[in-house]
Amino acid sequence: MSAVLELRDLTRVHGDGESAVHALRGLSLTVSAGELVAVMGPSGSGKSTLLTLAGGLDSPTSGTVTIEGTELGGLSRKAAAALRRRSVGYVFQDFNLIPALTAAENVALPRELDGDGVRTARALGLGALPEVGIPERADRFPHDMSGGQQPREASARAIVGHRRLVLADEPTGALDSETGEQVLRLLRARCDAGAAGVLVTHEARHAAWADRVVFLRDGLAVDETGPLPDAESLLHASER
């Protein structure tokens, strides 16, 4: 399987001098097509920094980020934006839906930003909404949608247009277990269809949906496992 995301010796230092904070200290990670990697670790371990660097939203202090063979360090802001529109899908913890856009428009936003016409983009948006089970909500604004519908809409935006890399930052953090499971099922399906995925999570039962789990501590990958037991058994294990 070909590598979609390659992180090499990533270091990210916020601030300088005595107040410098080392968020990542030489982290390396490769995620291949069809693979979903869960990243776990305590708060401040560098999980979110990893994700922002992987998505090209931030630049590393040192090291390289490569997406589908393209190293982000060599890209202009414009080219990095284009890469995000076409290749990277993001699911945020609080969904970050734009209140001024309807569900269909929010989903189609990356495509519209990429130059698709209003109608074409809308058609794509309308096409993606049934995949997440809310086709009838296409013309609703985010504040008209329920707490269970908003994450689905956000997930649809991350997968629209055949993205090869899906990054999810605790996408189930604020959800009930049923809705959370729907989001993870969608993510898994996307990876099974050939995309690479990175899932940042605190919960082992969510990490169980991944092919492997990377544990971070103080900006370093301290452990890595294969697939965890499936979500169902993990849930039962925790109940016991």
Place this chain on the structure above:
Amino acid sequence: MRLTRGWRPALRIARREALRARGRSILVLVMIGLPVLGIVALDTLVRTVSVSTVEGLDRTIGGSDALVTYDGSTTAVDQTPDLSSRSGSAQDADPLPTPTVDTVRSVLGRRTHLAELLTGQLAVRTDLGLARPEAVGVDLRDPAAAGLFDLHAGRLPRREGEVVVSERLASRGFPVGSTMTLEAGPRLAVVGIVESTTTRGLSQLVGPVGPAIRAALGDPEVLERAWLVSRPGGVSWSEVRELNTHGMYALSRAVVADPPPASEVTAQDYSGSRVGSDQLAIIGLVVAMALLEVVLLAGPAFAVGARRQQRALALMAAGGAEPPHLRRVVLASGLVLGAAATTLGAVAGVGVAWLARPVVQGVSDTVLGPFEVSLRDTVVVAAAGLVSALLAALFPAVLAARSDVVAVLSGRRGETRPARWSPAIGALLLAAGVAGSAYGALRPGGGEVTIALAAILAVLGTVLVTPLVLGTLGRLAGRLPLPARFAVRDAARHRSRTAPAVAAVAATVAGVVALGIGGTSDAAQNRALYTPTAPMGAGLVQVFSQTPPDWTAVERVVRQQLPGARTMPVRGVQEGGTASYQVDLPVTTADDNFGWASNLGSSLLVGPAALRVLGLTGAELARARDALAHGDVVVFQPGEVTATTANLTVLSYPADGGEATEEGRWQLPATLVSVPGSSQPARAVLPASVARDHALPVRQTALVVTGTSISTTAEDAIDEAVGGLDESASLYVERGFQDDGTRVVLLVLAAIGAVLVLGGTLTATFLALSDARPDFATMGAVGAEPRTRRLVAASYAAVIGLVGAALGAAVGFVPGIAVTYPLTATSWAGPDATTSKGLPLPDHFLDVPWLLVGGLVLLLPLLTAVVVGLGSRSRLPMVSRLS
């Protein structure tokens, strides 16, 4: 105490929030502080420029105790204590004798020191002819005269025959050490340069009252006879009243310092700037509009501030705060920022006024008074500023108290739905505004105030309707490109922030459009009715004094400046004085409107030369020439009448103001001629033979200059030179209708409009951009290019500017068109009046300044959008939302 307790935490939060959100705080400080600064500075300057009786006492009465003046009254007079108003009384007995030094001493005592002060005009020979400066006869070395003039160079006169002159007169060839010759022959030595402490730039000479000056002034030339009085104990109010019984007025230091009770004052005070109800209404409307504008401009900043505090307010509510507590937090920010802004504005206004004094003195002839800050006015202006800040914070405060606590705490950015009643009331106000405008337009006798009031109602209506308009636009934005769609929808969602800004733009544009239409329509009327004073391109030397100038010297001046020019004297019957000459038709005529008469120095002109400058052309000119040649009086056609004769009447008025007596009345053959326009150029042109036969006093009344083009430089030079020969003489050059005033008004309106539209648009746009930061972060995360933020910024500016300007223009047209009815009504002109081109007069004029309207409605918002787009940061806040 309870009141303070309730506000204390709110004020603490507001103060800290103001320090935390410095950018927004500075914005509010500028919005509210700048108008306060401007008004306080203006008020202080006006008070400094105007010199009250008390402030100007030393300038008026010098070092004396009182100034007793006599202006020729033959009856007892009355006055206010500060001599701001004076009046004579009806003749009911024998005329009073002219008061003398003895008359004054009979009232004030034998030992009173009197310094004579004569003011008049005298003729001085110059290189060009005669100059007529103002002459003041007073001994400047007398301590009583100290403070009337400042000595700038040389020394004060010590003896008769010595004078000091003002800078302006000195510049006409009378420097220190020179000699001036009076028309009557005596010579005066110029020993110094002085400047009046009251008025600058006058052409004056001052010297002790000796035989030369007394003789040169002569009785008819003395405009006012006065004495500077010095006596121990000063002059009391009862002594002033006694002087009044002798026909004299007195300005007494003691009376000004300690005025008598009102019961002892019988004279009416007409001097005060008593404001009529109409003026009061206009002032009220202007203040209301200014307040509304400030409230609307500052409103968005408070709305954004309130939403930034939404979570804190929700937490307070969760902790037990009631809606009034929450309202207070937002209102307190109005109080804190308003207080800071008005204090800073008021202090800075006083400072600006202090710094501006030299500039104001540079353009003002009146010598400024002492620097005067009115505490009362400053406090009122500052209070108005504070009220506007509180009003600006009121609406966001009400909304903040109504917000859904659970929604806010769960992180949802909900906007409270606007009340349903507000657009309905807005529509009602708009309808009332339109109806009021229509009523004002059609109401007989001028409805400007009604229309202005209606305009305010319409603007208030627009403010209330704006959220509805924005909401509707938001629903219609689906087909727009992403940046525009986002901007329109976001503007619609955040109505509490956007609507005041849009309404501020609308109110500004409405005002500018209404005033612009009024101004250009007025100018259109003036253009249509413009009656030239002389043939196009010709010059006209006019004199407005009773004493004729030295016309030979005037001609010499003109020929010096314009070597190729032809000059043509205009002769007419001398008017004014005790005799009156009238020419009437033996038929009833409509009201006469004389256009050129006053400019030519007489309404009864004499001889055919006058015909050339009266606007007669073609057949009418030929007829008039024939008529004069045949001894007919040429009478200008006053309406649809026919007549072949005219009556010449000579009346005589007694010098003491009694009834006129008819000295003679003759019926003369007459020819009626007409000129286009709404007024006649003169009453009649008499053949020279008629004037001679009836012993009419004919003299040269004006000088027409033709045969060359007169540049503005030559015009200024001639005007200056003839002004030196006679203060009242001036050169007028006919250049057709000059619309500089309207152009300046339109430019000022455009500038004010542009500043306010820009202010409203930029404020709301940048507040919106800062508010939409999380959305930009999301867009950046999903791949928006840097220019997306710029495009959204430009779209915001375009939405606010275009919607506001379009609403404002629509609203402004109504009072604008309505006001042209009372403003440019032509009902006064009579049924036969025509424009200056001979076309029928419309009942009113309407001229829309499309350039101004188009510029404000379309060009300015688009330009602002481009500037905002180029000027806003392109970098998207990538990780702010994610972290």
